[in-house]
Amino acid sequence: MSELKQELKEKIIEQLNLEDVAVDEIQDNDLLFGEGLGLDSIDALELIVMLDKDYGIKLADPKEGRKIFESVQTMAAYIEANRSR
Amino acid sequence: MKKPVYIQSVGSVSAQKTFDSSSFLEDIITYNDTTVRVIDPNYKEYIPPAAARRMAKGIKMSTVSAKNALTEADLEEREVDAIIVGTGLGCIGDSEKFVKDIIDNDEQFLTPTRFIQSSHNTVAGQIALGMGCKGHNFTYVHSSISLESSLLDAKLQLEEDEAQTILVGAVDELVDHHVNTHHLIGHIKKEPTETFNVLKSQTKGAIFSEGAHFFVLSNKKKAGSYAELLGIKTFNTLQIEEVENEILQFLNENILDPEEIDLLLLGNNGDVEFDTYYQTLNEGTFVSHSKAYFKHLSGEYDTANGFGFWLANKILKEGVVPSAVLRDNHEITSPKTILIYNQYRGENHSLLLLRKC
Amino acid sequence: MGRGVAITGMGIISAIGNNVQENLRSLTSNKIGISKITQIKTIHEDEIMVGEIEDTNPVLEKKLGIEANQWSRTVLIGSIAAKEALESAEITDINEVSTGFISGTTVGGMDKSEQYFYDYEKNPGIRQHITGLHAGDSTNKIAKYLGLEKGFVTTISTACSSAANAIMLGARMIKSGQLDRVIVGGTDSLSKFTINGFKTLMILSDTYSTPFDDNRKGLNLGEAAAYLVLESDAMVQKKQKKVLGYVKGYGNANDAYHQTASSENGDGAVLAMQKALKVAGLLPESIDYLNAHGTATPNNDLSEGRALLRIFKDGVPEFSSTKSFTGHTLAAAGGVEAVYSVLALQNNLIFPNLNFQTPMKEFDLTPITETKEKPLQTVLSNSFGFGGNCSTLIFSKEA
Numbered sequence: 001m002s003e004l005k006q007e008l009k010e011k012i013i014e015q016l017n018l019e020d021v022a023v024d025e026i027q028d029n030d031l032l033f034g035e036g037l038g039l040d041s042i043d044a045l046e047l048i049v050m051l052d053k054d055y056g057i058k059l060a061d062p063k064e065g066r067k068i069f070e071s072v073q074t075m076a077a078y079i080e081a082n083r084s085r
Numbered sequence: 086m087k088k089p090v091y092i093q094s095v096g097s098v099s100a101q102k103t104f105d106s107s108s109f110l111e112d113i114i115t116y117n118d119t120t121v122r123v124i125d126p127n128y129k130e131y132i133p134p135a136a137a138r139r140m141a142k143g144i145k146m147s148t149v150s151a152k153n154a155l156t157e158a159d160l161e162e163r164e165v166d167a168i169i170v171g172t173g174l175g176c177i178g179d180s181e182k183f184v185k186d187i188i189d190n191d192e193q194f195l196t197p198t199r200f201i202q203s204s205h206n207t208v209a210g211q212i213a214l215g216m217g218c219k220g221h222n223f224t225y226v227h228s229s230i231s232l233e234s235s236l237l238d239a240k241l242q243l244e245e246d247e248a249q250t251i252l253v254g255a256v257d258e259l260v261d262h263h264v265n266t267h268h269l270i271g272h273i274k275k276e277p278t279e280t281f282n283v284l285k286s287q288t289k290g291a292i293f294s295e296g297a298h299f300f301v302l303s304n305k306k307k308a309g310s311y312a313e314l315l316g317i318k319t320f321n322t323l324q325i326e327e328v329e330n331e332i333l334q335f336l337n338e339n340i341l342d343p344e345e346i347d348l349l350l351l352g353n354n355g356d357v358e359f360d361t362y363y364q365t366l367n368e369g370t371f372v373s374h375s376k377a378y379f380k381h382l383s384g385e386y387d388t389a390n391g392f393g394f395w396l397a398n399k400i401l402k403e404g405v406v407p408s409a410v411l412r413d414n415h416e417i418t419s420p421k422t423i424l425i426y427n428q429y430r431g432e433n434h435s436l437l438l439l440r441k442c
Numbered sequence: 443m444g445r446g447v448a449i450t451g452m453g454i455i456s457a458i459g460n461n462v463q464e465n466l467r468s469l470t471s472n473k474i475g476i477s478k479i480t481q482i483k484t485i486h487e488d489e490i491m492v493g494e495i496e497d498t499n500p501v502l503e504k505k506l507g508i509e510a511n512q513w514s515r516t517v518l519i520g521s522i523a524a525k526e527a528l529e530s531a532e533i534t535d536i537n538e539v540s541t542g543f544i545s546g547t548t549v550g551g552m553d554k555s556e557q558y559f560y561d562y563e564k565n566p567g568i569r570q571h572i573t574g575l576h577a578g579d580s581t582n583k584i585a586k587y588l589g590l591e592k593g594f595v596t597t598i599s600t601a602c603s604s605a606a607n608a609i610m611l612g613a614r615m616i617k618s619g620q621l622d623r624v625i626v627g628g629t630d631s632l633s634k635f636t637i638n639g640f641k642t643l644m645i646l647s648d649t650y651s652t653p654f655d656d657n658r659k660g661l662n663l664g665e666a667a668a669y670l671v672l673e674s675d676a677m678v679q680k681k682q683k684k685v686l687g688y689v690k691g692y693g694n695a696n697d698a699y700h701q702t703a704s705s706e707n708g709d710g711a712v713l714a715m716q717k718a719l720k721v722a723g724l725l726p727e728s729i730d731y732l733n734a735h736g737t738a739t740p741n742n743d744l745s746e747g748r749a750l751l752r753i754f755k756d757g758v759p760e761f762s763s764t765k766s767f768t769g770h771t772l773a774a775a776g777g778v779e780a781v782y783s784v785l786a787l788q789n790n791l792i793f794p795n796l797n798f799q800t801p802m803k804e805f806d807l808t809p810i811t812e813t814k815e816k817p818l819q820t821v822l823s824n825s826f827g828f829g830g831n832c833s834t835l836i837f838s839k840e841a
Contacts (some may be wrong), residue, residue, distance in 0.1 A: 187635065192484060192485045195639075214830060215696045223611075234596040266562050269569060320592045
């Protein structure tokens with residue numbers, strides 16, 4: 001799980017071009033959207049593609065993403081439970 | 086009563102050091118290539134990283150030019166009534182990448198950012214978003230008259246006092262696939278050509294480039310105003326033998342005699358096939374008029390005339406014609422009225438008329 | 443005082459017909475143009491429904507009398523619609539007066555660019571499509587097909603409000619006396635580019651779109667081209683022209699909220715409608731029918747509905763989204779719906795918003811769901827797009 005979380009942090013930074021953010025600046029429970037890391041709805045769509053491509057998880061409704069992408073912690077837990085690759 | 090239209094400020098990112106307004110084409114960067122890129126300003130000084138992370142290069146260049154123009158005009162962002170942008174191809178780098186992703190990944194795992202950036206109006210939209218400008222927001226995408234269409238729209242609104250201050254801009258990016266394909270059809274020169282040889286190259290094709298030029302236009306004259314925009318006219322087609330007559334007609338519509346034009350600024354790009362349009366002005370009515378050129382310095386792109394418009398404004402405000410834009414050695418001092426004539430490959434001709442103010 | 447802007451001709455090709463008459467017949471007989479995609483091979487074919495124009499490129503090329511595979515589909519359909527518009531305005535010499543052509547497009551020649559992306563190097567026979575990627579190139583080709591010379595020709599690309607903005611610019615140029623006559627509208631063909639682009643935004647419906655329905659799932663993409671001929675009062679008088687209607691008002695504003703989504707309360711839409719009403723010199727209550735943008739995405743219909751309530755309060759006019767017939771034809775949508783607005787005025791008919799069942803829970807707004815006869819004097823048409831672009835046009839029977 002902690003390996004996955006590290007991996008997710010790296011991917012979030014890379015995929016979303018967060019040039020000024022370092023991996024160790026993102027805490028497991030930091031909010032990714034709004035007040036926290038400041039991600040927005042376009043980032044959510046990017047993360048949905050990441051779930052599909054890297055972990056074989058398909059979301060049909062972008063609204064489902066809201067809970068899953070709350071933090072790195074929630075993302076990792078969801079991926080652990082649902083991944084097919 | 087139609088109101089006059091003034092250019093209040095300029096901002097430019099190009100293959101020359103035009104983003105720095107402290108000098109005026111004194112230190113020319115020369116190239117010897119078939120394509121030329123802009124001299125990148127330090128984008129980080131203008132754009133916070135959080136905002137920059139999804140920006141295509143065209144948006145970054147535009148943001149710098151727009152900010153420089155707004156700063157020089159000494160405007161609060163809320164004073165801008167409208168934003169109008171011209172672009173031949175928009176942020177084509179992202180369009181190309183998106184198409185490539187579609188093909189390479191067989192329509193799977195595509196992400197939205199590139200698609201969003203490839204919408205032609207993303208530059209005008211993002212500038213409006215950044216400024217919170219809820220006014221008129223248009224994007225013109227008509228090859229080499231994209232900027233001219235934008236200026237015409239702005240002039241229409243300012244003359245009728247529908248708006249008082251408008252940010253007008255133009256941008257195009259230079260990207261790989263576009264360059265490769267245009268090499269195939271000979272629109273780009275085969276041989277690398279040195280900057281000061283471009284206009285006399287006698288070869289086919291042009292030197293492709295990129296740039297972003299923004300201007301604040303207003304219907305109130307201020308102390309720092311660059312020039313008055315007297316007239317704009319565009320033509321989808323024009324025969325070589327019609328050029329002189331159409332210019333005369335255009336001057337007539339603006340109640341000017343040919344003798345009142347102090348300088349012709351011409352869009353020659355060194356393409357032996359199509360520079361013939363400009364050569365007609367070396368005989369007839371305009372034979373002895375002073376002429377200046379700029380595309381050897383800027384390169385060719387759909388909105389390259391933005392460089393020409395920038396140049397004309399600078400000349401009128403500073404009262405100096407830089408030697409780098411003159412071909413024969415005769416000097417011109419303090420021109421008052423400039424006519425810009427531009428076309429690309431015989432299509433989309435434009436006339437712009439500017440007067441010192 | 444501003445002058446009147448008369449509509450003297452129109453032309454259209456869409457999923458529900460190859461000309462104005464066929465479109466009218468479909469609108470009044472609930473003939474829907476949405477189906478599975480047949481002309482583009484895509485892995486999404488089972489997950490999307492589209493509004494395709496029936497004719498294939500070879501059929502269109504034959505109708506236009508041009509060589510095979512020279513033009514993008516965007517140009518082909520644009521030429522068909524623009525030609526019909528000119529003919530219906532009974533214009534035989536396009537160059538006789540100061541004439542413009544202003545077209546909106548988002549994809550331009552993208553259909554060909556994506557098809558041949560990797561092939562240009564080895565196949566010189568397709569290189570005519572290289573310059574076709576320029577949006578302006580498609581407009582120039584249509585202008586050339588129409589025979590327009592030395593004219594004002596330009597292209598507007600403001601996403602899904604492009605054609606509405608083309609009509610707006612044309613009207614302003616007629617009013618200011620810069621042009622005597624102008625052909626305005628837009629054209630967009632379907633492409634893998636737009637299908638996949640909208641797919642990444644997760645706003646495509648896998649079934650018939652249901653504008654303003656609480657259970658709406660997203661939009662159907664469509665393709666179309668539609669143009670109006672606008673002429674000055676002086677031209678109408680001089681030529682004793684039959685007038686189909688007038689462009690009475692127009693307004694453009696930016697939502698300045700998000701790159702793709704509309705704001706919660708539809709600020710941009712409210713501003714656009716306010717400006718259009720002001721230009722028209724009309725009060726909200728004088729709008730008889732409203733052709734909504736109504737894409738059937740969760741975001742648009744909520745935002746637009748709220749904007750309607752802000753402008754019209756408890757007097758929202760009878761409204762419908764005809765995108766349920768045609769799909770969302772992107773840049774062409776404002777042109778398509780301008781033609782439908784004029785048809786509504788001419789025939790005193792309100793066209794239905796198909797597939798509507800359940801009102802949205804956020805407010806009490808129900809579109810017209812069956813063709814309705816009603817004397818109409820004014821029709822308002824909305825077109826909104828990415829980049830916060832919001833445009834409103836008002837058409838009227840009288841100047």
